[in-house]
Amino acid sequence: MLKKTLIALSATSLMAASAIAQAAEVVNVYSYRQPFLVEPLFADFTKDTGIKVNVVFAKKGLSERLEREGKLSPADLVLTTDISRLMNLVEKDLSQPVKSQSINKDIPVQYRDPDGEWFALTKRVRNIYSTKRTGKPESITYDDLADPKYKGKICTRSGKNAYNVGLVASYVAHNGEKATREWLEGFKENLARRPQGNDRAQVKAIKEGVCDLSIGNSYYYGAMMANDEQRPWAESVYINFPDQKGNGSHVNVSGMVLTKYAPNKDNAVKLMEFLAGDKAQATYAEVNMEYPVNPEVPVSKIVASWGEFKSDDLPVYKLAENYATAQKLLDEVRFDL
Template sequence: MTAIFSRTSAAAFVVSAAAAVFASLPAQAQGEVNVYSYREPQLIDPMFKAFTQKTGVKVNVVYASAGLNERLAAEGVNSPADLLFTVDAGRLSEAKDAGVTQAVDDAVIKGNVPAPYRDAQDHWFAITMRGRIVYASKERVKEDAITYEDLADPKWKGRICVRSGQHVYNTSLIATMIANKGADFTEKWLKGLKDNLAQKPAGGDREQARDIASGKCDIALGNTYYMALMQTNEKNPEQKQWAAAIKPLFPNAQDRGTHVNIAGMAMAKHAPNKANALKLMQFMSSDEAQKIYATANNEYPVNPKVEPSDIVKSWGPLKPDPLPLENIAKYRKQASELVDKVNFDAGPNS
């Protein structure tokens, strides 16, 4: 059984209320594990149900859109949380740096998850990954290969759409550009990309696909899994048309590889149910859980023994940039500062 509590804003995330939620469970019961999650319940519940069926351990989940690191720090030794589950390697590294996680040196996890997708000090590991790719118009873009560096080429002037440069998906990419190419190059690249924008940055990744389909732009940056969300969207079938209008291009496939980010997990520093938390971590790295999660969310499993879903495989192979994911956190602040410095979100001609 999985107990999932209502979606809560960061502002309403009060420590005493959180403690009361888990106190009623109770938190230290032998057969339970408590998870703080940035991922929405519908994305993670299938795995947790499978874990409970396999082990008998009940999974209790509290979801938040922000503020979990601060919450863990405020709760301190009284925190009921056993595990932190989130997207973005930067968030995981920030949790480690904030002192709210602990190292888990486990042979099972290390056997399932390759080193590039684990923290060097064993504080967190990835469960799945997604690529930050280029959506390209099937009609108007002849190229079948591209690099991130190409996005600053004047030939794309007035042809690129993108969401806010300050969004975590983009600051993560910019951080890896700094790590790979240096800050001076990245600043010039950002200026060139800004000059090539067709419009002021706005919307999410799917809105960029919409604007390609309508002819407002020819290429855009987007995450891989949004392709699948559009391709299979029965509730909003117009999104199928957006997806049908674009082709996915994997940047830098011929050299360093495509930027990837992750969904991952860390053990809370004061986990009261440490043994059960480790069981869940091991399960999440297993073939079974990786297949469930990767199929449900159309993300790439990090366990090399597990294949991506058929939809994901239909896009072609992903060659991930091998840059250690800790660099996302290391250069995130500098990336954000560069976005502001070049006035990226003001759009072209500003």
């Protein structure tokens, strides 16, 4: 009887241990990135490792959710866009550092936090679009946005949008607060209308003759070309890479953060290493027409057709350092009003 009891207990213990082991082979992700972009990556990761990826998708509120959940949060990893959101997680003490030779090899130093709290995954350029009603500019700069020759000829979305705040933050980093305020004042004077809409709406406005120039992220150009309704908008403009004789075109990023209380930390780090690697970086480049941060991975064919360019080598964390100043200056010049 005792022997049978011991055998039963042993079998129960093994089953429990097996269940625990199986339960551990997961990684839980909170994502601002859209399902069409990341789900193929997660499927490849699971195929390669056997680790299941559970995902919560959201457009906002993930940092607040992590704060509410605290130590009981199931989240291991956060995927997000824009350096401001990455830094927000760090500043709220919702992240933890990662030390990985693999990640550091794949992601250049200017695209990761010096302390390993966040890592960029893709780059997006802040381009200047110009009308085809006139010839393609031989060169164009962000300074040109404040040139009086473009008075009443520029369209943009809200200055408070994260993409525009990032651009202003880079201008602060390069030129200082006083020069940035003067630039913003000139930029505002050149607007054809009050800031409104999204990046694509500005290109549509060029097509309709409302303005001659707009600013927008690079991948939107590809997205418009792939959309039957929006293709005529894209075909009405040139996509220009600013500051090629100066600092280079402004670059912002999407990226990843390991959560502070990640219950599946080892699996999360494996996923982070996978996302920084060649296979995932190539998928990012092809599906969303973004630029890989991994320098060994080529861009997609359509992105390559836009031409090579020099990107600003300003470390991305410098954008975060100047973000509050950029927001303050946009308020002071009443850019959106």
